Amino acid sequence: MNLYTERHGLRKPITRTSEISLEVYTLLLDICQKYYKNLTHIFKIQQHYDFLNEDYIEFNRTLFEKRMAIKIPNIFRDKHGYISTPQFNDDYDQYSLIDLIEYIAQNIKDISEGWNNNRYKNYWYIHCLDTTNVFADFQNEINEIFKEAGVLFTLTSRKIIERVVENTPLSPEIETEIHQISEPGTRELMIDAIALYKTPNPAARQDSVEKIWDALERLKTYYTNLDKRGSVNKVVNEMSNAKSEFITIFNAEFRALTDIGNNFRIRHHETNKIDITDHRHYDYFFNRCLSLIALAIQYLN
Structure with a gap:
């Protein structure tokens, strides 16, 4: 939904970022908590209503929290x-929140829930179903926040968080x-x-560039005869x-990329190699190498 200032070009462009602010963290966590009950098939507790002598299932929040303490130990508590x-000035790990989003996405299932009796409302039940249609709703809500906040992440149909890479030759066709x-x-x-290139954590950029340079060197020996x-x-x-x-x-391009791999701290880590301190330079190197490889593989026998 576009608001008035968006429709009429009166709004300043959103700053694109890889940082999850406190406000965005709050919104994303609210969405996660909204869908906790869709994990009841994993974290369930059976209750009993004595007056009707009936059993029913609820979401076991205590069991969930204990499991997450092991599964995602660094998430803010x-x-x-x-x-x-987190509150103002609290330190938090945004990648642990991404872990939580992925955990819910990968384990979410449909439920049927409601009062046992619409008139008397004795207890609220949850029935666990073996379908995952609800994932689409969860995915849309998470990605809506990412998009509106200008956060360069997306929850994919493979139920993982990837960074949104701008100005890259990488495309589904190339993949x-x-x-x-x-x-x-x-x-x-x-x-x-x-896979490393798409990882949200900037620390993976170096590994992605090292891997693609290894692929380039392997490509040079493609014809083993x-x-x-x-x-x-x-x-x-x-x-x-x-x-x-x-x-x-x-x-010339093969030679240039070979020289880059030898002179910069990409494949070799001796002290005389040139350090890459700006992660945007890693993106440049990756995309330059990718362009050559993507063209070459179209011609390989």
Whole structure:
């Protein structure tokens, strides 16, 4: 739903960020708590109503909290040990909140609930169903907050949180082609590199770049019946359709990326390597290497 100032271009652009502010944390946690009862199939407690001699099921909050203390130990808790919203100046771990969102997403199930009797309302019951249609509602509510707050994360249909990467050549089509690479070592390195690249924690950027450079080096030896130089020449020749101008361009790009991998702290960690201190530079290196690999794999036999 677009409001008046959005429809008429009167609102300042939202600042895009990878930081979950206290306000956004509060909204996301409220959504999570709203869907706790959809975990009743895991955390249930059986109650008994003596007057009607009937049993019924409730969500076991105590059991849930004990399990989360083991599963997500660093998430913010109040003085009673319950998962809670941080207050002003409290330290909190935003990635632990992401853990909670993913846990709910991956375990959420539909329920049927209500009063046992609409007139007397003796007790409130929960019936656990074996379907997961409710996930779509949970996903939409989480992603709506991410989008409105400009947080560069999204809860995917695979029920994991990924960062939203802007200005990247990575696309579903490229990912499909990568999964179809016949050489298993190159394929696995590329899949790992992309998974790390999408991880919300910026600390994973270095690992993603290291993996994709490993994939580049593996790609150079794609044709195992040739030595490394011969294999690279064959890859470049096929990419270039044997046209000399493109052979020159792609040879230069392979050499440039090799030099980057050798001179910067990507694949090697000696003290004389150039440190990469700005995570946006990791994005640049990743996307540059990806562009060459994504083109090359379209021509591999």
